[in-house]
Structures are given as C-alpha cells and as structure tokens.
Amino acid sequence: MPPIDASGRTTPEQSAHDDRTRGAPVWKRVFGVVEVVGESSDAVPPGPGATRSARWPRWVPIEPVVVVPHLENAPPVEAIGVGPRSMSQQSHIRLTPRQYGLAVEAIGAIGS
Numbered sequence: 001m002p003p004i005d006a007s008g009r010t011t012p013e014q015s016a017h018d019d020r021t022r023g024a025p026v027w028k029r030v031f032g033v034v035e036v037v038g039e040s041s042d043a044v045p046p047g048p049g050a051t052r053s054a055r056w057p058r059w060v061p062i063e064p065v066v067v068v069p070h071l072e073n074a075p076p077v078e079a080i081g082v083g084p085r086s087m088s089q090q091s092h093i094r095l096t097p098r099q100y101g102l103a104v105e106a107i108g109a110i111g112s
Contacts, residue, residue, distance in 0.1 A: 028084040029074035030103050032067035036060050068110050075106035 038061040044052050045059045068074040077084055080102040086093050095103065 027071055027074075028077050028087050029068075029071060030077055030080055030107060031071055031074040033065040033104055033107055034062040035065055037063045066104075066107055068107055073110055075103075075110070079103075079106045 040058050040060040042052070042058050044050055077087055080095070081099045082093060082095070
C-alpha cells in the first residue's frame, strides 16, 4: 500500500516497482504519482549536496509517473480520503488501494 512521503526517503519494506504518491504536507496537497525503481538503501543518496540524516536514514529511488506542475493546482488530500492533519503529523501515510486509485484519478484529472 503506497505511502505519501514528500522526502523520497522511506522505510525498508518498500521495494522496486511499488507505486507511490507524492504529497506536500504543508500545503496538504497530493502532487504526483511515482514508481519505486530500486531497493531502499541507507547509503548516501545520489545528487549534489545529498547527505544522510539521522531522522531519514533510508531512501528509495523513484521515477515520476505523473506530476502536477503547479502545486496550487494539485488536489487536496481530502480528495483521496486522507485527513489533512494526518499529513502534518507523519512522514508518510499508508494509503489503501482505494485511496491510491483516488489519487491517480484526481491527479490525472488536473491535466484533463
């Protein structure tokens, strides 16, 4: 079941080819759907300035499937059946298959 995690970092149980959504906790919006393309790691993530963190010791490589280009156009988390308070209290949220489907539908409708 996909979590929302705005950092790209994750718990070890995620694996390649899992589907995920991307959220913006401060704005309480869901702005993308991604696919996990590799195994989780505790190594330093690739990229300029990347570091490991005590708070986020693991990360997982992802590829975007669909992303809302302007955050103000992204659907609110309520559109996928998630309470806005949940996003401000947790680093990621496990979605049910129904919630994930709602996220895909809501994000896909932005470009329609």
